[in-house]
Amino acid sequence: MSELNEEKNSAKRAEEFLQIFKKGAEFTQELLKENERLRYQLLRGNEPPDNNGTAATDTAEMAVLQNKINALEKEKLEILGRVKEVEEENFDFANRYVVIESENNMLANLYIASYQLHSTLDFRxxxxxxxxxxxxxxGAEEFAILxxxxKIGQFQIVAHEGIDPEHLAEVEIGKGVIGNVGDxxxxxxxxxxxxxxxxxxxxMVCIPLKIKxxxxxVIVIYKLLEQKSRFADVDYExxxxxxxxxxTAIFSSRLYSDSERKLSTIQGFIDLLTK
Structure with a gap:
């Protein structure tokens, strides 16, 4: 009886030993796996054992930063576009300023010349x-004033430059370009x-001289000193x-000359009568 109990106790201890051995083996396997994992993380740069949350956070932050960079790049392109537009506008304004300044100078010179024009009543x-x-x-190189x-319905040359006046000796009103302008x-x-x-x-140009x-x-122009592809608005002005x-100046000087001539004639008659 005692021998039977002793065999049972021995079998029980052996079973318990096997269970403890299995748990030790499993624990050893877990330690080896953990050690391998830690060594792998050490080789990757000593990352923390549990980095899933940190990596996800880093990815989200990178996405936010990338969106900000994209927005800044877009804003930069818009600003550069606006700067380019402003530069083009400034260039256009500078060109227009030069043109306007030139036009103002021309008109100012014309004003001075017109003052000189009306300062005399001598026809010549x-x-x-x-x-x-x-x-x-x-800026005319070849032109004529007719x-x-x-009384005869024709234009007579009174001044010319660079042309043969014989070709404009018999210009009738209503005929040709010059005659039509006069008509x-x-x-x-x-x-x-x-x-x-x-x-x-x-x-090239024919301008009528009109009183009302x-x-x-008329003034006729055949050639300009400056080569132009077209007339500008300031030219027409x-x-x-x-x-x-x-x-106006020609008409006034003619009236003055006629009145002077008539006055001289009347004075001559008076002188004859008084003698």
Whole structure:
């Protein structure tokens, strides 16, 4: 009986020993796995054992930073675009300023010349001043000034530059470009300056000299000193102002000359009568 109990106790102890051995083996395996994991993390840069949450946080922060960078890049491109637009506007304003300054200088010179034009009532001086204005302000190289002789219905040259006056000796009102301008009182400008070839009956520019609606003469231009592809607005303005001032000055000087001539004639009769 006692032997049977002793065998049972031995078997029980053996079973308990096996259980303890299995648990020791399992614990040993877990230690080896943990040691291997720690060594792997050490090789990766000594990262903390539990970095799942940190990595996720880093990824989220990187995404936020990338979005901010993208937004800043977009804003930078928009600012650069606006800076470019402002630079282009400033360049355009600078060019317009130069043009306006040039136009103002031309108009100021015309004002000074017109003052000189109206400062005399001598017909020859008036024609000389008009000629200088056409050369220096308009920049014409070949031109002529013609006045209308209403008795015969033809234009007569009173001044010219760079042309043969014989070709404009018999310009009748209402015929050709010059005659039509004298008849209608409307200015004529050639459309294509680059392909224009000078012809006496087909000028580059023909401006009527008018007192109200009455044409007293024309200015014809065949060639400019400066090569142009087209006329600018300031050119038309200069032509118009010149025509108005020139017509007034010519008309006034003619009236003065006629009155002086008549006065001389009357004075001559008086002198004869008093003698």
């Amino acid at each position: 001086e008036v024609i000389q001043v008009i000629t200088e204005i056409i050369i220096n302000l308009i 006045l209308l002789d209403e 209608t009182g409307e200015s004529y400008f050639i459309d294509d300056l680059e392909s224009y070839s000078p012809e006496y009956d087909h000028p 609606d009455h044409v007293i003469g 200069l032509f118009t102002l010149l025509a108005g001032h020139a017509a």
